[in-house]
Amino acid sequence: MVEPLRPVLCWAILIAMTLGSVAAAELLNSRQMIFAMIFGVAVLKGQLVAVNFMEVGRALPVWNTLYRAWIVVIGGVLLLAHLFW
Amino acid sequence: MHSSLDAHQRALDRQPGTNGPWTFVFIDMIVFSMIFMVFLSERARLPDVFAAAQAGLPFGFGMANTLVLLTSSLFMVEAVHAAAKAPAAVDVARIRRNLALCVACSVAFGINKIIEYSHKIAEGHGPATNSFYSFYFFMTGVHFLHVLGGTGFILHCFARAREQAGSEAYRRKIENVGLFWHFVDLLWLFIFPLIYLTGGHAHG
Numbered sequence: 001m002v003e004p005l006r007p008v009l010c011w012a013i014l015i016a017m018t019l020g021s022v023a024a025a026e027l028l029n030s031r032q033m034i035f036a037m038i039f040g041v042a043v044l045k046g047q048l049v050a051v052n053f054m055e056v057g058r059a060l061p062v063w064n065t066l067y068r069a070w071i072v073v074i075g076g077v078l079l080l081a082h083l084f085w
Numbered sequence: 086m087h088s089s090l091d092a093h094q095r096a097l098d099r100q101p102g103t104n105g106p107w108t109f110v111f112i113d114m115i116v117f118s119m120i121f122m123v124f125l126s127e128r129a130r131l132p133d134v135f136a137a138a139q140a141g142l143p144f145g146f147g148m149a150n151t152l153v154l155l156t157s158s159l160f161m162v163e164a165v166h167a168a169a170k171a172p173a174a175v176d177v178a179r180i181r182r183n184l185a186l187c188v189a190c191s192v193a194f195g196i197n198k199i200i201e202y203s204h205k206i207a208e209g210h211g212p213a214t215n216s217f218y219s220f221y222f223f224m225t226g227v228h229f230l231h232v233l234g235g236t237g238f239i240l241h242c243f244a245r246a247r248e249q250a251g252s253e254a255y256r257r258k259i260e261n262v263g264l265f266w267h268f269v270d271l272l273w274l275f276i277f278p279l280i281y282l283t284g285g286h287a288h289g
Contacts, residue, residue, distance in 0.1 A: 042275055
């Protein structure tokens with residue numbers, strides 16, 4: 001099980017990732033790179049929120065699995081659709 | 086048999102909040118998944134319409150709301166942690182202060198959203214303009230309704246803090262509200278890039 005971070009540290013990382021992904025979306029030239037970066041960052045931020053704010057690690061295993069899987073699956077589907085549709 | 090029931094009960098006792106809200110939030114996740122799928126399907130059908138509309142969408146409003154929601158989540162976590170203390174050690178003022186800050190963030194989100202909608206409507210872009218704007222107003226509007234609902238729950242916890250803080254029922258209640266509020270935040274983490282950040286890059 002992943003140990004939760006301190007809330008303020010987690011918040012600072014989330015803010016930095018948000019600002020970083022917006023800046024990178026402006027600076028990168030390749031559309032594939034942009035899509036991979038923004039949806040990849042969204043999945044990582046989602047996992048941080050689920051583990052540290054929702055505390056899914058303390059929930060029943062079924063919720064822990066479903067919530068964390070949803071974040072990965074939805075991010076993956078959004079990325080693949082933007083790359084190949 | 087008894088030991089497995091005991092283990093399940095211990096797991097339920099350890100879980101933040103109760104099973105009902107965890108189930109509700111998961112069903113809401115499925116609903117939003119379907120909305121995302123229909124959005125992607127329409128985007129594939131009308132790529133030029135979506136690319137042109139998204140390129141004209143200022144991401145500043147979306148980014149500001151992302152920062153506001155993430156900050157509100159921090160205050161919510163602090164309120165939940167404050168409410169989880171033993172009855173003798175519970176700090177009601179800390180709970181109320183963090184919930185008030187959370188509501189302030191929610192109000193900032195709402196004002197930002199109303200200004201954003203006003204700009205779009207003043208530019209002549211309404212829900213009936215084209216398929217992208219239908220989804221833009223529907224998706225962000227349904228999310229905004231979640232923000233309003235969550236704010237109502239937070240205000241309820243704020244109003245009940247003085248009389249109920251320290252009780253097991255209040256701890257469960259604020260954990261349930263926190264779960265919903267973080268889900269509102271989580272949804273926005275996907276709506277933000279989908280609506281605001283992919284614009285202008287659809288055709289390289």
